[in-house]
Every structure is written in structure tokens, then in C-alpha cells.
Amino acid sequence: MIDFEYVRASDVADAVRQSAASTGAKFIAGGTNLIDLMKEDVEKPRRLIDISRLPLKQVEETAEGGVKIGALVPNSDLAYHSLIERRYPVLASAILAGASAQLRNMASIGGNLLQRTRCYYFYDAATPCNKREPGSGCPAIEGLNRMHAILGASEHCIATHPSDMCVALAILEARVHVAGPDGERVIPFPDFHRLPGDMPQTDTNLQPHEIVTAVEIPPQGFAKNYTYLKIRDRLSYAFALVSVAAGLEIEDGTIKEARFALGGVAHKPWRNRAAEDLLRGQAANAGNFQQAADILLREAKGYSHNRFKIDLARRTIVRALTQAARGTPQIQSDKKVR
Amino acid sequence: MARSPGESLPAQGKLPVVLTINGKRAQLGVAPWTTLLDALRDHLDLTGTKKGCDHGQCGACTVLLNGRRINSCLTFAVMQDGAEITTVEGLAANGSLHPVQQAFIDHDAFQCGYCTSGQICSAVGLISEGRAKSAAEIRELMSGNICRCGAYPNIVAAIQQAMGKP
Ligand SMILES: Cc1cc2nc3c(=O)[nH]c(=O)nc-3n(C[C@H](O)[C@H](O)[C@H](O)COP(=O)(O)OP(=O)(O)OC[C@H]3O[C@@H](n4cnc5c(N)ncnc54)[C@H](O)[C@@H]3O)c2cc1C
Ligand code: SF4
Ligand code: FES
Ligand code: FES
Numbered sequence: 001m002i003d004f005e006y007v008r009a010s011d012v013a014d015a016v017r018q019s020a021a022s023t024g025a026k027f028i029a030g031g032t033n034l035i036d037l038m039k040e041d042v043e044k045p046r047r048l049i050d051i052s053r054l055p056l057k058q059v060e061e062t063a064e065g066g067v068k069i070g071a072l073v074p075n076s077d078l079a080y081h082s083l084i085e086r087r088y089p090v091l092a093s094a095i096l097a098g099a100s101a102q103l104r105n106m107a108s109i110g111g112n113l114l115q116r117t118r119c120y121y122f123y124d125a126a127t128p129c130n131k132r133e134p135g136s137g138c139p140a141i142e143g144l145n146r147m148h149a150i151l152g153a154s155e156h157c158i159a160t161h162p163s164d165m166c167v168a169l170a171i172l173e174a175r176v177h178v179a180g181p182d183g184e185r186v187i188p189f190p191d192f193h194r195l196p197g198d199m200p201q202t203d204t205n206l207q208p209h210e211i212v213t214a215v216e217i218p219p220q221g222f223a224k225n226y227t228y229l230k231i232r233d234r235l236s237y238a239f240a241l242v243s244v245a246a247g248l249e250i251e252d253g254t255i256k257e258a259r260f261a262l263g264g265v266a267h268k269p270w271r272n273r274a275a276e277d278l279l280r281g282q283a284a285n286a287g288n289f290q291q292a293a294d295i296l297l298r299e300a301k302g303y304s305h306n307r308f309k310i311d312l313a314r315r316t317i318v319r320a321l322t323q324a325a326r327g328t329p330q331i332q333s334d335k336k337v338r
Numbered sequence: 339m340a341r342s343p344g345e346s347l348p349a350q351g352k353l354p355v356v357l358t359i360n361g362k363r364a365q366l367g368v369a370p371w372t373t374l375l376d377a378l379r380d381h382l383d384l385t386g387t388k389k390g391c392d393h394g395q396c397g398a399c400t401v402l403l404n405g406r407r408i409n410s411c412l413t414f415a416v417m418q419d420g421a422e423i424t425t426v427e428g429l430a431a432n433g434s435l436h437p438v439q440q441a442f443i444d445h446d447a448f449q450c451g452y453c454t455s456g457q458i459c460s461a462v463g464l465i466s467e468g469r470a471k472s473a474a475e476i477r478e479l480m481s482g483n484i485c486r487c488g489a490y491p492n493i494v495a496a497i498q499q500a501m502g503k504p
Contacts, residue, residue: 006353006370006416032412035373036393048370050417076406080469100482101467102460103394105406106413236481333478 002041008050012179012213015051019209020181022047027211029072029108032099033115041125042116042132052108056213059083065219068177071110071212075165076101078109088217089329090226090245094168096332097230100237110212113166113176113192116203117159117267118239120144130156131200138200145303147239150310152266157200158303160264161193167245167263168228170271172217180210193268203267222247222259227323227330230263231316235335240264242313244320248284255279255288260321262296265313272296284325286318293317355419359384360428368415375399377415378425386426386455390484397483400456400463401425407463409482426455429462438462441496449487457483461497473498 009015009027019025024046028034031052037043056070059081067083078084079095099107121127121139128136140148140158148158169189176187193204206212225248232238243263249256258279262270275295282288293314300310319337323329328338352367359382366381375392378384378401390398392411399411402424429436438461441447448454460483470476476494485493 004370006414028414028417030412031414031417032394032409035412035414038371039392048414052417100394100397101464101479102397102400102407102409102482103412105403105463106408236478333472333475335474 002044002046004045005047006050007047009054012054012056012211015049015054015211016180016209018047018049019211025049025209027051029111030074030106031111032103032107033111037116037123040123042123051211056110062216066217068214068216069109070214072108074105075099075107075109075112076104079104087221087223088168088172089221089223090228090247091165091168091172091217093226093228093329093332094164094230094243094245097228097240097243098164109165109215112163113169113212113215114204114206115161115163118147118162119159122159131159131196134199134201141303144305146305147241147264148303148306149266150300150302150306150313151262151270151297152195152268153301154196154198154200156198157196157267159196159200159267161203161266161268162239162264163269164228164230164240164243164263166193167243167261167269169215169217170261170269171245171247171259172221173259175216175218176212177214177216178206178210179213180207182207184213186216189269190271196267200267220247220257222249222324225250225324225327227320227328228332229316229320229323229330229337231312231337242309242316244313244316245269246317246320246324248279248321248324250284250325253283255282255284255325258292258321260292260296260317262313262317265300265309270296279321284321286322289318289321290314292321353416355415357415357418357420358422360424366415370414370416372415373411374401374403374413374415374418374423375410378410378423381415384425384427387459388452388455390452390456395484396453396456397460398453398456400459400483402459402463405463405466407460424459424462426459429458436462438465438496438500441499442493444499445492445496446489447492447496448485448489453483453485453487457485457493461493461500464497465501470497470501 026045056072058070079092121129174189230243246260258276275292388398390396394412401410470479
């Protein structure tokens with residue numbers, strides 16, 4: 001690990017100011033991703049700005065009937081928050097599907113949004129990687145790419161975003177509140193993370209020195225018909241090969257609203273409005289779910305080690321939508337997929 | 339004593355940190371990149387907490403931070419200035435083992451013992467969280483602690499005993 005200076009931010013404005021006052025500064029919250037990457041010499045901040053003591057730890061109801069979550073709320077506290085359990089169980093379930101109890105106790109909401117890819121080459125500073133060293137190449141395209149993207153990748157990077165929580169936030173249509181040198185703004189969730197394109201070094205549309213202060217979720221929570229189904233190489237404590245967050249609104253057997261997003265398949269949580277629109281007004285059955293899955297996966301492209309993900313994703317979508325329609329969500333401690 | 343947020347710290351060299359460890363106040367000077375795990379083992383001679391992977395992947399370094407279980411390898415000591423830490427050395431009280439420690443002995447819940455202090459601290463955290471009821475829930479919520487010797491069935495049994503469910 002390289003030498004760095006450690007400072008503590010006294011408030012949000014101070015955090016932004018301290019970041020803008022130096023080159024190579026990084027915020028640190030729970031530290032569970034950043035410290036890991038610093039030990040690997042992947043992240044080399046010259047200044048660490050500790051934001052973990054800032055008062056961004058509230059979960060509050062909003063005037064419109066939604067909820068606003070402070071960026072420093074620990075993942076575990078959010079998953080077990082009664083309001084989230086009751087109104088947004090898909091979010092609670094997705095968080096509990098990720099990492100371990102210890103890590104969730106430390107990990108913050110903001111840090112979870114901004115965690116970096118688990119691509120093996122990104123983690124190995126001895127190999128080239130366009131995300132770590134722009135222009136050096138992408139060994140994953142021809143190399144080991146089991147966990148890599150099947151959607152939205154580019155010739156420069158085929159990494160995936162590893163977060164479970166973000167897949168649920170995508171279907172809940174969250175908004176990310178940020179503060180920066182030019183004041184505050186709100187970023188709709190689809191615009192928060194970006195696709196790699198020719199700038200894979202940039203994971204999100206956050207501007208330099210901007211800090212995430214909160215995540216806001218609108219009222220619609222799909223508390224009755226939802227699931228978070230995560231498929232991985234071992235049953236716990238592993239990143240997703242494919243995951244699906246699903247939320248349905250069903251009236252008399254007819255789908256009024258359908259939302260589903262995929263994790264582990266792209267540089268950001270993946271939704272497809274055409275696939276969701278197709279389900280509106282339809283019966284909640286496997287045939288229709290299959291068609292929706294086919295639309296979402298129409299442009300999927302596999303690489304040498306991850307072609308299986310296309311079929312896996314298709315089946316996981318159908319299974320997840322079936323679980324949601326039946327009102328029998330995947331329980332994270334139950335390792336049987338029903 | 340916790341420092342107020344934002345109070346300026348010396349820019350380089352060793353940073354002063356005060357921790358309450360197992361009920362005792364400890365004052366130390368650490369480089370900013372010293373993890374809590376290294377501070378415990380190398381600065382305070384508390385070697386009960388183990389380093390397995392140093393990357394959050396095994397749970398050997400689990401300690402209780404203000405009563406909550408965390409991986410001490412993924413936090414810097416300086417970030418925890420003012421905090422209360424409980425390590426495996428601090429669980430026994432008045433000469434008798436903590437019920438979780440006793441249950442691990444009763445159920446033979448270890449072989450080599452390398453993961454054990456992490457398992458025990460994690461189990462103490464799990465029980466105080468109160469979220470695990472069934473064996474399946476114990477397994478899921480203990481999945482952050484890897485046991486290379488595969489003592490899992492005995493670990494689950496020990497935790498059930500400590501939870502008062504023989
Ligand atoms: C072994 C292991 C297994 C894991 N498994 C999973 C899993 O299965 N699923 C999953 O989803 N996750 C998993 N994780 C990842 C975990 O969820 C993240 O490490 C965690 O959410 C990061 O949060 P943090 O607060 O610790 O972030 P930090 O490490 O503090 O920060 C991460 C990044 O976010 C930036 N940042 C943090 N907060 C803010 C803010 N408010 N504003 C702007 N920038 C900010 C930091 O500068 C840094 O770049 C795993 C991690 C480990 C170590
Ligand atoms: S997939 Fe992206 S992160 Fe992985 S090696 Fe290629 S450029 Fe780097
Ligand atoms: S040493 Fe900390 S989790 Fe392995
Ligand atoms: S007892 Fe040997 S690793 Fe668990």
C-alpha cells in the first residue's frame with residue numbers, strides 16, 4: 001500500500017472541499033471495497049477523506065410516501081429496517097443476498113453503489129486492464145471471463161457491476177442525491193452507473209469531488225409480488241453469476257405492472273422497458289415470462305467462458321417472475337430455488 | 339475519548355488512536371494504513387484475532403466493534419478512534435468462559451482452531467443480532483466465516499446450544 005494522508009470530513013461541504021483541494025483524494029466510508037483494492041495496489045489514493053462520521057445515517061419517510069436513505073446507513077441496518085422489510089422487501093432481500101453479515105455491518109449504502117468490479121484482471125495489478133490503466137487492453141475478452149458481461153459490454157471492457165443492492169434499486173427506480181463543488185443534484189438510477197464504452201475507467205456519472213448523500217425510493221415497493229433470486233457458484237458469500245430482482249403488480253391474474261432487472265450480466269443493473277411493457281395486461285404465466293426474457297436477452301453476447309449465462313439468465317428470469325407472481329419470494333437462507 | 343469529527347489530525351507520521359479494547363483503554367500511535375487487525379496483533383499483542391486472507395473473504399479476523407461483528411482486516415485503526423472493541427480475549431468473564439466458547443468445546447466445533455476465534459466472535463455477534471432462529475438461518479448468517487477444516491456441523495450445533503436450543 002502506498003503512503004497516503006488521512007483526514008476526516010466535518011460535514012458534507014467540508015468533504016467536497018477537502019476532495020477538491022487535492023489530486024488523488026478518495027472518500028472512505030465502510031472501507032470494505034476501497035481498503036481491499038488499496039491492499040492490491042489497484043486504488044492508490046494520496047489522500048483518504050474519512051466520511052464515516054458524517055450524519056448521513058437516517059432512514060426517513062418522504063412527503064410523497066417513499067423513503068430517503070442516508071448514504072452512510074450500514075447495509076445490514078437497511079436490510080433489517082422495519083420500513084424496508086415491510087414496504088420494500090425486495091431491497092432487504094437483495095442486500096441480504098450479498099457479502100456476509102460482518103461485511104454488511106460495515107458496508108455503507110453509498111459505498112455499495114460505488115463498489116468496483118470483481119474482474120480478476122482488474123484486481124491483478126500485474127496484468128493489463130483498461131479500467132485500471134486506460135489503453136492497456138482488456139485481457140478478459142480473450143481470457144477468463146466466466147463472471148463477465150453478456151449485455152452492454154464494449155470492445156474495451158466486459159466487466160460487470162457486482163452489487164446486489166443496486167439490482168433492487170433499479171426496479172424500485174431509486175434516485176441518487178449527490179453534493180459537489182457546484183451544489184446538489186439528483187441522479188435517476190439508470191443514469192447513475194454507465195456502460196463501459198470507450199471509457200471503462202469511469203464506472204458512474206458522478207463528477208469529480210461529488211459525494212453521494214442519500215438514495216431516495218418512490219412509494220411503489222412491490223411488497224406483495226417480488227423476489228430477489230441470485231444464482232452463484234456457491235450458495236452463500238459469493239458474487240452473482242446472474243441475479244434477478246422482480247416486482248409485479250397483479251390484479252385478477254392480470255399483470256398491471258412488471259419490472260425486472262438483472263445483476264451480474266452488465267456494467268450496470270440491466271433493465272429492458274420493452275420486455276416489461278410486453279407483460280403489462282398479460283396473464284402471469286411462464287410462457288409470457290419466457291417471451292419477456294427473450295426480448296431482454298435478444299442482444300446478449302457470450303464469450304468463451306460465459307456463454308452459459310445467456311441460458312442461465314433466461315431461466316432465472318422466468319423463475320424469478322414465477323416466484324414473484326406466486327408471492328413466494330426466494331428466502332436467502334433457503335438454498336432451494338423453488 | 340472520541341474526537342469530534344473534523345478535528346484536524348497531524349498530516350503524516352503516526353496518528354494517535356484511542357481504543358477501548360476488552361474494557362481497557364489503549365492509546366497507540368499508528369500509521370494511517372494500519373488496519374485494526376494489525377493494530378490488535380502487532381501493536382497490542384492481542385494475537386487471538388487471526389489473519390486468514392486479509393481481504394474480507396474468510397472471517398478469521400472477526401471482532402466486535404461497538405457490539406457489532408466486523409472484519410478487522412478491512413478497516414483502518416485510525417478510523418475507529420474512540421471505538422469499543424471486543425476480541426476473543428475479552429469474552430470470558432470472572433474466570434469462566436463465555437457460553438459460546440463453552441459450547442464450542444462441548445461440541446468439538448474446531449479442528450486446527452485457526453478460524454475459531456473469528457467463528458466465536460461472529461457467533462456472539464449473530465446471537466445479539468437475534469436474526470437467526472433455524473439451523474438454516476445460522477448457516478446463512480455465519481457464512482462469512484470459512485472453516486478450512488470443515489467443522490461446520492459442529493459449529494452450528496455449538497451455536498444452537500449457546501442460543502439455548504439444544
Ligand atoms: C469478500 C467480499 C464479498 C462481497 N460480496 C458481495 C456480494 O455478494 N454482493 C454485493 O453486492 N457486494 C459484495 N461485496 C461488496 C460490498 O458490498 C462492498 O464492499 C460495500 O458495499 C462497499 O461499501 P463501503 O462503505 O465499505 O465502501 P468503501 O470501501 O468505503 O468505498 C467504496 C467506494 O465508494 C466510494 N464512496 C463510498 N461512499 C461514498 C459516498 N457517500 N459518496 C461518494 N463516494 C463514496 C469510495 O471512495 C470508494 O471508491 C463483497 C465484499 C467483500 C470484501
Ligand atoms: S473486463 Fe474491464 S475490468 Fe476486466 S480486464 Fe477488461 S477492462 Fe479490465
Ligand atoms: S482476515 Fe479478515 S476476513 Fe480474512
Ligand atoms: S478449525 Fe481449522 S479452519 Fe476451522
